[in-house]
Amino acid sequence: MTVTVSLFESHLKYLREDGYTVISLRQLVQYRLTGTFTLPSRSVVITVDDGHRSVYAHMLSLVHLYRIPVTLFVYPSAISNADYALTWEQLLELKETGLFDIQSHSYWHPNFKEEKRRLNHDDYDKLVQMQLKKSKETLEIKLRTYVDMLAWPFGIFDNELIAKSVEAGYTAGFTLEGRHATWSDPIMALPRYLMTQAYQSKSFAELLAGKLDQSKRGY
Numbered sequence: 561m562t563v564t565v566s567l568f569e570s571h572l573k574y575l576r577e578d579g580y581t582v583i584s585l586r587q588l589v590q591y592r593l594t595g596t597f598t599l600p601s602r603s604v605v606i607t608v609d610d611g612h613r614s615v616y617a618h619m620l621s622l623v624h625l626y627r628i629p630v631t632l633f634v635y636p637s638a639i640s641n642a643d644y645a646l647t648w649e650q651l652l653e654l655k656e657t658g659l660f661d662i663q664s665h666s667y668w669h670p671n672f673k674e675e676k677r678r679l680n681h682d683d684y685d686k687l688v689q690m691q692l693k694k695s696k697e698t699l700e701i702k703l704r705t706y707v708d709m710l711a712w713p714f715g716i717f718d719n720e721l722i723a724k725s726v727e728a729g730y731t732a733g734f735t736l737e738g739r740h741a742t743w744s745d746p747i748m749a750l751p752r753y754l755m756t757q758a759y760q761s762k763s764f765a766e767l768l769a770g771k772l773d774q775s776k777r778g779y
Contacts, residue, residue, distance in 0.1 A: 561756050565618045571755075571764055572626045580604050580768065584629035586661060589709065589732045592747055604768070607631045607734065607752060609665055609711055611639055616650045623659050633665035633711035633734070636698040648702050655703055663709040664730070667695040672716050688721065692728040710734070712749075722748045738774020 563571075575582060581600035585607060591599050608615055611634030623630055632654070638645040646654075654660040670691060676684050696707045708731045712721070715736030725733055725748060737751035745751060753767060753774060766772045 561754050563755055563757055563759070565622070567757060567760070568619070569622055570761065571759070572622060572628065574761065574764060575604055575768075576626065578602075578765070578768075582606060582626075582628040584661060585631040585663075585709065586629075588741075588750075589747070592743075592750075593731065602768075605631070607633060607711065609633045610669070611635065611646045611651070611665075612644050613646055613650070616646055616654065620654065620657075624657070627659070629659055629661070631661045631663055631709070633663050633709075634699070635665045635667055635669045635713075636695055636702070637668040639702075651703060655705060662699060662703055662705060662707075663711070664692070664695040664699060664707050665711045666691040666713045667698070669713045671714055672718075672721060685724075688724050689728065692725055692730070696729060708732070710748075711752075712736075717749055722746070740770050 572582075574580075580602045581604070583599060583603045583605060585605050587599065588603070588605055591597065606628060608619070608630060609632075611632060615632060619630070632651075634646070634651070639651065640647045651662055655662055667690060670687065672688065675687055679687060692710070699705065699707045708729060710725055710730045710732070711734045717733065717735060722733065731747070732750065733748035734750050734752050736754050737749075738753050739751050741750045741752075759767060763772065
């Protein structure tokens with residue numbers, strides 16, 4: 561969710577010194593889709609949601625220093641609009657480093673549960689299709705990139721949303737379920753850990769080792 565720069569760097573140091581390999585999310589997805597190659601035994605993926613300016617102001621230098629791949633999930637409505645958000649120029653600069661892959665977090669980060677209660681069936685269907693398709697199309701046009709991965713806003717998903725995301729052209733989706741990803745997890749609902757300042761050295765090591773399960777701790 562939010563960590564200080566110093567804590568993030570301590571995590572990167574630990575990963576490097578303890579034999580973990582930071583791979584790209586694209587590598588993980590291709591591995592899940594094809595199974596035709598082997599990943600390093602201690603593989604870790606780093607993702608960042610929402611497109612905050614702190615990625616450019618603070619994270620970029622560490623990504624350069626450690627030469628690690630990162631996937632950014634952004635919602636385009638905020639880009640170059642919200643005070644906290646990255647600009648399209650900054651996103652292009654991040655992409656051109658070759659270390660950042662920019663993917664979809666819907667168009668404006670709706671709460672699909674609340675929208676489903678609020679709207680009638682047809683209006684809800686139109687909203688979902690717009691959120692999924694407009695985000696993908698906007699990112700592809702603005703950044704001249706390929707978008708086929710989706711981080712579910714608030715980690716909310718269901719079978720209907722998964723079906724619509726596949727129709728919209730997504731091949732992988734990501735939740736906030738707080739546990740290690742396994743072969744049994746659906747490709748459109750792969751779990752991620754939500755990182756907070758609570759993950760100091762000991763708890764971070766335990767999380768990586770699979771000894772902590774956020775899904776059972778109320779995160």
